[in-house]
Amino acid sequence: MSIFKKMLATVGIGAAQVDMLIDDSSIAAGDLLEGVVRIQGGRVDQQVDDVYAYVMTTYTKEQNDTKVEQEAAIAKFLLAGKFTVEAEQTYEFPFSFKLPETTPVTMGRTPVWIQTGLDIKEAFDPKDQDRVKVSPHPHAQIVMDAVEQMGFRLREVSCQYAPRHGRGLPFVQEFEFVPTSEFRGRLDELEIIFYPEEDGIELLLQIDRRARGLAGFIAEAMDTDESFVQCRFNKSELARGRHSIAGELSDLIRRYV
Structure with missing residues (x-):
């Protein structure tokens, strides 16, 4: 037995x-x-x-x-x-x-x-x-609060295959926001990938501009209208709060729209 x-x-x-x-x-x-x-x-x-x-x-x-x-x-x-x-x-x-x-x-x-x-x-x-x-990680939450303060609404969150940006993982988690105030009409959407660390956070932003005129239409058709921007906030910068982060992110986005 x-x-x-x-x-x-x-x-x-x-x-x-x-x-x-x-x-x-x-x-x-x-x-x-x-x-x-x-x-x-x-x-x-x-x-x-x-x-x-x-x-x-x-x-x-x-x-x-x-x-x-x-x-x-x-x-x-x-x-x-x-x-x-x-x-x-x-x-x-x-x-x-x-x-x-x-x-x-x-x-x-x-x-x-x-x-x-x-x-x-x-x-x-x-x-x-x-x-x-x-x-969200506390550092990511501060940035998300800042993006909301800038007038963006979170539309979708998804994990997508992207080994190039996965930092050792085969995927990234994308946060897709749409503008509702200042950037409305100038920006289709804003996608952010968060890389939180103990001493700060790195962001990869995908800034999708609205097509403007024939040149803009051709750019969108050829999928060249998207700009990838990297930025980083350390702990002391995050400690200033969402108002400070919102100001810096707004200035950054304005340079691309």
Whole structure:
């Protein structure tokens, strides 16, 4: 019977189970995620090499003129090393790890989840998935507040395949804003990619101008009307608040429209 149970455990029947219990599933990018990982032993003893957690999301990629959804691991954390999960026994490991600053926010249709698993050689690896609600990094939030103050309305948030700008990831999260006041009629939209860091934030702005006359129409038709602009704010600049950031961003955009 013991051999039969081991055979079943290799395909997941009667095997160990893992469950992540998160203290608070609403968290800002860059903050600590804390909780407990609970492992319930199955019908037989099993050797576990690693207990790990992936921070996961999805992004859109075009393949053969079709948009497909891909999964991406933003980061991996080792929660526990090699040990034996004895049959019918329960184990709990407290965990604490920092959510990467570049974790996408869960706006629009962007999901973020923690995938916890046990690495068991020559056997079924049990996994658990837990959704988390991610708000913007504090540095990104200041800039978003500044953009809103400038009279822009957030229209869409999406994760798109862009390995060139992903900083080690295959995608970027784009925030698309439309002007409602000063830049209305001069600008179609403003797209921003945020790269928050501990000591500041870098922005990649895509400034899409409105077509003006025949020359503008040709530029749009040839997809050359978009300008990519990089800028950075350090912590001391961000500490001045959204009013100061709004002024600097407005001056920057005016140079391109």
